[in-house]
Amino acid sequence: xxxxxxxxxxxxxxxxxxxxxxxxxxxxxxxxxxxxxxxxxxxxxxxxxxxxxxxxxxxxxxxxxxxxxxxxxxxxx
Numbered sequence: 001x002x003x004x005x006x007x008x009x010x011x012x013x014x015x016x017x018x019x020x021x022x023x024x025x026x027x028x029x030x031x032x033x034x035x036x037x038x039x040x041x042x043x044x045x046x047x048x049x050x051x052x053x054x055x056x057x058x059x060x061x062x063x064x065x066x067x068x069x070x071x072x073x074x075x076x077x
Contacts, residue, residue: 008016041049069075
């Protein structure tokens with residue numbers, strides 16, 4: 001039995017190219033803004049930044065776990 005070919009069409013490649021261009025442009029802008037600011041962040045600020053990242057990751061992992069758990073146990077009807 002032959003496998004169907006899963007190749008992207010021209011529209012798919014165009015979307016990927018646009019998304020890569022947006023990623024490069026936003027990264028360049030973020031680096032420009034990050035390096036143009038000459039203020040320092042206090043230890044309290046860094047601590048809150050790290051805490052915010054940790055809370056965001058834990059919340060995302062927890063919500064994904066609940067989504068997969070409910071789908072596995074037929075609770076998503």
